[in-house]
Amino acid sequence: MRFYGFAVAVAMFGLSACAGGDARPGDTTAVAIDTSAAPTPAVSGTTTPAGSTGTMAPITGTTHEVRMVGDAKGYRFEPANITVKQGDGIKWTMVSGGPHNVAFDVATVPADVKPQLDANMGTDKMGELSSNMKMNPGETITVSFANIKAGKYPYTCVPHLAMNMKGVVTVQ
Numbered sequence: 420m421r422f423y424g425f426a427v428a429v430a431m432f433g434l435s436a437c438a439g440g441d442a443r444p445g446d447t448t449a450v451a452i453d454t455s456a457a458p459t460p461a462v463s464g465t466t467t468p469a470g471s472t473g474t475m476a477p478i479t480g481t482t483h484e485v486r487m488v489g490d491a492k493g494y495r496f497e498p499a500n501i502t503v504k505q506g507d508g509i510k511w512t513m514v515s516g517g518p519h520n521v522a523f524d525v526a527t528v529p530a531d532v533k534p535q536l537d538a539n540m541g542t543d544k545m546g547e548l549s550s551n552m553k554m555n556p557g558e559t560i561t562v563s564f565a566n567i568k569a570g571k572y573p574y575t576c577v578p579h580l581a582m583n584m585k586g587v588v589t590v591q
């Protein structure tokens with residue numbers, strides 16, 4: 420009788436200790452893993468878009484010039500159509516009739532080009548693919564076309580869009 424009672428007591432103690440020991444730390448660990456696991460992919464997930472936001476690819480070829488003009492004849496880029504090689508750059512110079520800017524068409528630039536082109540515009544921007552305004556003659560906007568795949572890239576001057584101030588960069 421004594422033996423039996425002792426054995427049951429040990430067994431019950433063991434069971435309850437086991438049950439308590441297994442369930443609680445198990446749950447706590449699972450929660451801890453979930454919590455720490457969630458921010459880790461989130462961080463690397465943030466890093467990937469940040470990386471795909473693009474790293475500026477510097478100009479390795481020729482830098483072409485386009486003038487931004489507003490006068491009695493109207494508002495325009497000169498030349499309005501320009502063809503460059505991949506790796507070339509374009510320097511837009513404010514000549515008259517500003518403010519002017521260079522804004523690529525977010526809707527037509529392919530998704531796989533957008534991050535690189537945006538990065539290649541540097542930090543002198545007021546929005547995605549849209550440069551800051553240039554008010555004074557001689558101010559410039561330089562964009563690299565390195566790592567930009569061949570294609571046609573239409574752009575406009577935001578303040579003079581209604582006056583048809585637009586151009587097309589063709590990358591070969």
Ligand SMILES: [Cu+2]
Nearest residue numbers: 518519576579
């Ligand atoms: Cu303009």
